[in-house]
Amino acid sequence: MALDNNELGASGETTRVPSRSVSDHELIEKVRHGDESAFGEIMARYKNPITNFLYRFLNDYEEAVDLAQETFVRVYFAIDRYHTNYAFSTYIYRIASNLAISELRKRKRRSILSLTGLFQTDEDNAIEFQPPDSRPLADSDLVEDEKSRTIAKAIATLPPKYRIPIILRDVEGRSYEDVATLMRLGLGTTKSRISRGRGLLKEKLADYMSSD
Amino acid sequence: MKDQEEQISRLIAGLRPVEAPEGFEGMVRTKIAEGRRESSGGRPLIWLAAKFALPLILLMLLGGFLIVSQEGDINAEMVPPVGDSRPEVAELDAVSPPVLDVAATNDSTPRNAAPTSDRNGLQVDQPPRGSQDIALSPDDTTVFPSGVDPRRTHGTNSKPPIGGSVSPASVLSMIGIVSNCSPSGCLATEVREGTIAAGAGIQTGDLITALDGRPVTAEGITGQFSIGEITLVRSGAKMTVSIARR
Missing domain, CATH: 1.10.10.10 (Winged helix-like DNA-binding domain superfamily/Winged helix DNA-binding domain)
Structure with a gap:
């Protein structure tokens, strides 16, 4: 059953991080030496995959964007503690996962508190985010x-x-x-x-x- | 089974990916800048003042105000020395209102149900249970909130005990008015003959609304005050009767 990466993205769109001439580790080193533009490059590489990952996890676009931003803030402030033993992508996805799990716990606490039903859970009201499109929709x-x-x-x-x-x-x-x-x-x-x-x-x- | 898993996998992979919004990187940099300010303690001084100093100052002002207002309410003025040089009864009557001293209202203290007579022959009703001990000084109709007999203070700086209040009915009773008190005032149901109230012209049916400017309600009166004048409503007309001294 093993699916290799080439089978993914049937729609032709993928959020995978494309390979670049400068590796993630090299960019990290530059950031450590005060190169802010290198951090901008890291964000450019990972902002869409991380946002998409968090969106699929939370099914809430606004929350996903907030947590994606928080992910990069944490990466920035913990950049000196990052070890190159792991791939950077593994590292950043782990941070995003932990933030997403924390958010789920917060939601659970909120839903427990909403005994009167004043606050519905997000799952109940989940709406798939779609980019705005002015074209009239066909049936398909x-x-x-x-x-x-x-x-x-x-x-x-x-x-x-x-x-x-x-x-x-x-x-x-x-x-x-x-x-x-x-x-x-x-x-x-x-x-x-x-x-x-x-x-x-x-x-x-x-x-x-x-x-x- | 594997075919079904592959179908599921393809369904999921077919979801249209979402992208980060425009301005994403700028927002991240803003948050990073905020984080730097917080971590370096670089918050503006005014922010720190607003967060810590102002609430503290407000708390201190509030506490000071409460203490001062409480002191002002309960602090009895020093009574002039009377002691051995106090006037005789007849002389006292000619100079000042009678001194009324109601026994302490203490559950453990036996009480006389019948009205007591003071040495001037004025009948004084016992105050209602739970009311505050009160006394009138010899020189005016000052009412003390606690069980202080001004005659025994001999001019010292002793202060009455703190706390408690006096019911308006008790105060009015001391000057000869039997009344029913309500939030709108105390209705005089009887004015005893030969009392201060009768001498001042208080009549049955008068609605007493204030004692020396203090509104009279069914609730107790705290602190020291003098009955220099009584504000009342008679036949719909508001008037003030002075009863300060004979």
């Missing part, structure tokens, strides 16, 4: 939007221990090894979780599977 676009919303909502309802590896693997196109390193899990456990997560999604996306 409407169907596609509904499908996207359903898939996004299904992902957002997965338990975090399945949600993170699924997003990293199937949305971000990270390798199993990367996902295992990022989650500090064994390769077997990581594959098992991804498989289990897909199994949970299968039940929720049965309608779209029959048509694919």
Whole structure:
């Protein structure tokens, strides 16, 4: 079943970080020596993948952007503590994951506090973010939007221990090894979780599977 | 099974990726700058003052105000020395209102249910249970909030005990008015003959609204005050009656 990166991004769009002439580690070193433009380059490389990752995790665009910005702030202030033993991408995704999990916990606390139902959970009101498009929608676009919303909502309802590896693997196109390193899990456990997560999604996306 | 997983994987991968909004990097740099200011303690001095000093000053002012206002309410003025040189009863009557001293209202203290007579022959009702001990000084109709007999102070700086209040009915009773008090005032239901109130012209049916400028309500009166004049409403007309001295 092993999906390699080339199979991802069926729509032709991908959020994977493109390879650059200057490596991430070289940029980090420049930032450590006070080169602010190098940090700008890091942001340019990772702002879209991190925002997309957080958006798929939280299913809330505004929150995803806030946490993506917070991720870069944390990277900046902890840049001296970063060790090049790990790939930088693993490092930054781990920070983003931790922030996302913290946000989920906050949401859970808020939903517990909202005993009267004054505050509905975000999952209940989740709306798929779509970039503005002034063109009139064709029927096929409407169907596609509904499908996207359903898939996004299904992902957002997965338990975090399945949600993170699924997003990293199937949305971000990270390798199993990367996902295992990022989650500090064994390769077997990581594959098992991804498989289990897909199994949970299968039940929720049965309608779209029959048509694919 | 694997085919189904691959279908799921393709469905997820087909989601349109979202991108960071315009101005994303600028926002990050702004947050970094804010973080630098916080970590270096570089917040403006005025911000620190607003956060720490101003609330502290306000708290101190509030505390000082409360202490001063409490002192002002309960602090009895020093009573002039009377001691051995105090006038005889007849002489006293000619000079000042009678001294009324109501026994302490203490649950452990036996109380006389019947009205007591002072040495001037004026009947004084016992104040209601729970009311404050009160006394009138010999020189005016000053009411002390606590169980202080001004005759025993001998001019010392002793202060009455702090706390408690006097019911308006008790005060009015001391000058010969039997009344029913409500939030709008005390209605005189009887004015005893030969008392200060009768001498001042207070009549049954008068609604007493203030004692020496202090509004009279059903609630207690705190602090020391003098009954120099009584404000009342009679037949719809508001008037002030002076009862200061004979």
